[in-house]
Amino acid sequence: MKKTKWLISPVVLWLSLFLILPMAIVVVISFLGRDEFGNLVIQFSLDNYARFFDSLYLGIYWDTIALSVLTTLICVLISYPLAYYIANAGPTRQKIWLLFITVPFWINFLIRTYAWVLLLRSQGVVNSFLMDIGIIDEPLKMLYTKGAVLLGMVYTFIPYMVLPIYVSLEQMDRKLLEAASDLGASRWRAFWHITLPQTKSGMMTGSVLVFVSTAGMYVVTDILGGSKSTMLSNIIQTQFLGARDWPFGAALSVIFAITSLVLIYLFNMALRSRHERSKEGRA
Amino acid sequence: MPMIQLMNIEKHFAGQTVVHPLSLTIREGEFLTLLGPSGCGKTTILRMIAGFEQPTVGEIFLDGKDVTELPANKRDLNLVFQHYALFPHMTVEQNIQFGLKMKKIDAAEQKERIGEAIRLTQLTPLAKRYPHQLSGGQQQRVAIARAIANKPRVLLLDEPLGALDLQLRKNLQAELKQLQRSLGITFVYVTHDQEEAMMMSDRIVIMNNGKIEQIGTPKEIYNRPQTLFAATFIGENNVFHEAERMFAIRPEKLKAVRDREQKAKRKGIIQDIVYLGNVHKLMVHLNDEQTTVSICLDFTDEDEWQIGQHIGVDWFDADEVNIGL
């Protein structure tokens, strides 16, 4: 009786339908085979995983991790000062800034990304401008480089970092800074010893969001990176849509999901201070 | 020897005067309490002394030096915040250590001072805990330990017991007073609880609407209130108006006179009789004045009082305390 009740609870239903079930299907497919027309063949094989250890795929795998980590780092470095500024600005200014940060969400993502193409290409806005004022004679190659992809990723995901950091700054008890000052801390030391540790959770949330989103993003790479900067998500996309090799695509997905979980776990451990763990122990 | 001097300080917030011009001298080693109703400016004065607010007008001297422009982190005093403001990500020990670290005190002395502060506030078994693992009373001790470890010249306390229940308050009041005696530090204490102020203070500053009503020892303030506010804010009091003057008489100084023929200063009807164990009180409505006075009688009073009874109310002239407005 109790058991059936538990099974039909909406949360469980929702989770199984939209999260667990698709994941399970992906895991199952990753162990299957396929025939030459791309149809699934029911069998158990580890071939799909074995194929991953080809140097081509391993290289792309590391590139993807490196790009995602770099994107996350740059986002933290830009977002923290920005969020700090917003959180300490007057109420009207805060509203305006938050609006600025959320406005891009209202505009189609593809359009925003293509706008970068217009800016970065050889005859684009940036090159024309630089040549007009005589800083360069030949157009710089900016589009279809790793740098362009990085720029696109940072641009796309910065709001995911700014907002959680802003929220954690807002939630911090300002009296703590007065207490620090009362105990002899300069503003900088109060920031370092109090504000920064108190806003770790915001940085953590933002970092997970940015990292996972970057690793899973293939549109930015497609549009700004050209053919040379392929990411794991591009390969996965190709396997499912182009090459019709679902089992291999599924295996890559599983590998990347596990990698993300491990990285997020490590990151969590590194950032989390002892007191937060002790809090959990108590709860 | 003055420890803190407020010279004609005044504070405005957005054009509104929150603290009217006032001067106050706080002596070295004394326990001085700012007492007054909510919103009268107690916290504002404390924050000006601590350096979190600048007086709009006037100067503040700490130990003979003008500190009006000095930022909070450079002032040799500490504030115990109303809600403690403990650092949630630090243990009790680390919280106490923070101020010592900021002042770059060497490790050996840090350890010694932390140990002493923890011992004085009886926190020894809790040293490794985080603030969220402590009860309200324990957090309050940590806040005090964190402050006294710095060996400040002055400790400012903003309603430090405000969030605690009555029993704990009573215990900690006694402990705090004891601590102040043994450390010999100047305490500036803020409360709106008059009993607390009476019990702990060497001197009390009674405040109302951003102004000082009276400064004095608890005894002076109880026996010789100078203003109507001071007379009625501390303890129970009866205020009488007479042609050109106003005076107050404590309930225990009034006498109930049974015999109607006997000469008494006022006449009235008993409205209510309240027994409070060792004393009882008569609430008497006066005939000629539209007020009710309270008369406090002790156990030696043997009379049988009845509600509705007509009596006389009398007192000695010497017990009249003249008050200005």
Ligand SMILES: Nc1ncnc2c1ncn2[C@@H]1O[C@H](COP(=O)(O)OP(=O)(O)OP(=O)(O)O)[C@@H](O)[C@H]1O
């Ligand atoms: N930063 C501020 N801006 C504007 N007004 C303020 C500010 N701080 C205090 N006030 C006003 O100053 C007055 C005195 O405030 P204060 O906090 O000093 O009162 P208090 O005596 O400590 O009261 P309580 O017992 O309730 O703590 C109040 O009317 C309050 O609204």
Ligand SMILES: [Mg+2]
């Ligand atoms: Mg206050």
